[in-house]
Amino acid sequence: MREILMACDLDNTLIYSYKHRVPGDSCVEWLDGQEQSFMTARTQALLQQLPDNVRLVPVTTRSQEQYQRICWPVFEAGVGPQWAVCSNGGLLLAAGEPEPAWQAEAAERVAPYTQILAELAWQLRELSEYKRCRMVDDIYLYTVCQDVAEAERCLADFYGFGGLQVVRGGRKVYFLPPEINKGAAARRLRQRWSEALLVAAGDSELDLPMLEEADLALLPNVALAEQLTNPWSRVCPAHKHFAEFVLEMALDLAF
Numbered sequence: 001m002r003e004i005l006m007a008c009d010l011d012n013t014l015i016y017s018y019k020h021r022v023p024g025d026s027c028v029e030w031l032d033g034q035e036q037s038f039m040t041a042r043t044q045a046l047l048q049q050l051p052d053n054v055r056l057v058p059v060t061t062r063s064q065e066q067y068q069r070i071c072w073p074v075f076e077a078g079v080g081p082q083w084a085v086c087s088n089g090g091l092l093l094a095a096g097e098p099e100p101a102w103q104a105e106a107a108e109r110v111a112p113y114t115q116i117l118a119e120l121a122w123q124l125r126e127l128s129e130y131k132r133c134r135m136v137d138d139i140y141l142y143t144v145c146q147d148v149a150e151a152e153r154c155l156a157d158f159y160g161f162g163g164l165q166v167v168r169g170g171r172k173v174y175f176l177p178p179e180i181n182k183g184a185a186a187r188r189l190r191q192r193w194s195e196a197l198l199v200a201a202g203d204s205e206l207d208l209p210m211l212e213e214a215d216l217a218l219l220p221n222v223a224l225a226e227q228l229t230n231p232w233s234r235v236c237p238a239h240k241h242f243a244e245f246v247l248e249m250a251l252d253l254a255f
Contacts, residue, residue, distance in 0.1 A: 009202035089185030090139035116162035183209025
């Protein structure tokens with residue numbers, strides 16, 4: 001059987017917040033005793049059915065600490081994903097620990113922008129309209145705006161600041177060194193498992209670079225698909241749950 005490398009976004013792809021919870025869903029993340037993120041029962045069942053030839057690699061903007069709050073179901077091939085990419089491509093976790101070579105290469109890519117990120121963080125923290133500003137694993141910066149309209153203004157005001165990538169995701173605006181993105185991470189994953197079919201799934205503009213690199217891209221809606229140039233893509237049918245669609249596709253390709 002051919003190996004499938006499943007590069008999969010996490011939030012709003014495999015898991016989702018309490019705002020989208022329905023009866024029967026299970027909590028898979030807690031913070032300070034409060035429920036944070038959920039999976040459907042079928043998503044958990046499908047994860048547990050993934051065979052050995054499907055290598056699921058979550059690829060997320062989450063920090064290492066945020067990622068490690070997720071409680072994965074026991075897979076057929078082991079306990080949760082053995083590999084995960086965090087910090088929008090800046091860290092590769094192998095059995096929960098950052099891989100030194102990947103981390104060192106990311107640090108080289110971040111180094112020319114360290115001062116720019118620090119200056120930008122200072123500017124954003126001086127502006128009252130931004131609720132929160134945070135550096136993630138010393139790799140990239142994001143700010144949380146009051147609403148989507150404010151995030152659009154932030155995007156316009158700081159677009160291209162110091163050569164950084166500036167991308168909006170909901171009320172958040174992300175500021176990233178040029179080679180810290182999910183597309184670069186997907187290319188590095190492909191180098192490691194060069195014989196595998198690269199399948200990528202994601203729901204936002206931050207996922208587009210990864211979706212462009214895939215042999216098959218899986219998307220939740222036509223609106224995001226219209227921004228994709230990769231012709232090898234599938235859009236989740238309107239009647240299906242996106243996480244379940246993604247994992248059903250992985251199982252179909254595995255056999």
